[in-house]
Amino acid sequence: QVQLVETGGGSVQTGGSLRLSCEVSRYTNSGHCMGWFRQSPGKEREGVATISRGDLTAYAASAKGRFTITQDSAKRNVYLQMNNLKPEDAAIYYCAAKPCAWSTPPSRDPVLYKYWGQGTQVAVSS
Numbered sequence: 001q002v003q004l005v006e007t008g009g010g011s012v013q014t015g016g017s018l019r020l021s022c023e024v025s026r027y028t029n030s031g032h033c034m035g036w037f038r039q040s041p042g043k044e045r046e047g048v049a050t051i052s053r054g055d056l057t058a059y060a061a062s063a064k065g066r067f068t069i070t071q072d073s074a075k076r077n078v079y080l081q082m083n084n085l086k087p088e089d090a091a092i093y094y095c096a097a098k099p100c101a102w103s104t105p106p107s108r109d110p111v112l113y114k115y116w117g118q119g120t121q122v123a124v125s126s
Contacts, residue, residue, distance in 0.1 A: 001027040002024065002027070002097045002115040003025040004022055004025075004097060004116065005095075006020060006022050006093065006095045006117045007020070007023075008120060009093060009120030010121075010122070011123040012085055012124055012125075013125050016085050017081070017084075019079060019080070019081050020036065020093055020120060021078075021079055022077065022079070022095030024076055031099070031100060031101070032075070032097040032098060032099055032100060033051065033099075033104055033107070034050065034069075034071060034095070034096070035050035035069075035113060036069060036078070036080045037093070037094045037110050038091035039091055040091040043091075045094070047110060048067060048093070048108075049068075049069035050108050052104055052105055053075075053101075055071070056105060057106055058106040058107065060108065066082065068080070068081045078095060082122075085122075087124045090122055090124045093119060096117070097113065097115040
């Protein structure tokens, strides 16, 4: 069992920055791959940035060069640093986890993720 709690959402102007945090509580010895996803009204949930147990990362094309996903060494917190935010980045952002092996590469497919946080809202005004 894994519980995820996101914080750090808010409202910024175009070009601004936000740092999202995800606190990870595990009640299992299994390792997990982590990811940040987002969903806006009328759109499918999108994998923004994901990270493997070995700290390999994968980003959506729209996020490359602007967003950075990291996790602390104890794997208790996962972060998403978002810079140069645009109005199209506005969405509810979710932290997610899936059991994975050490060698499993990062994946942005939300169907593969088993555990989800409640989400945090990001608004970007022009």
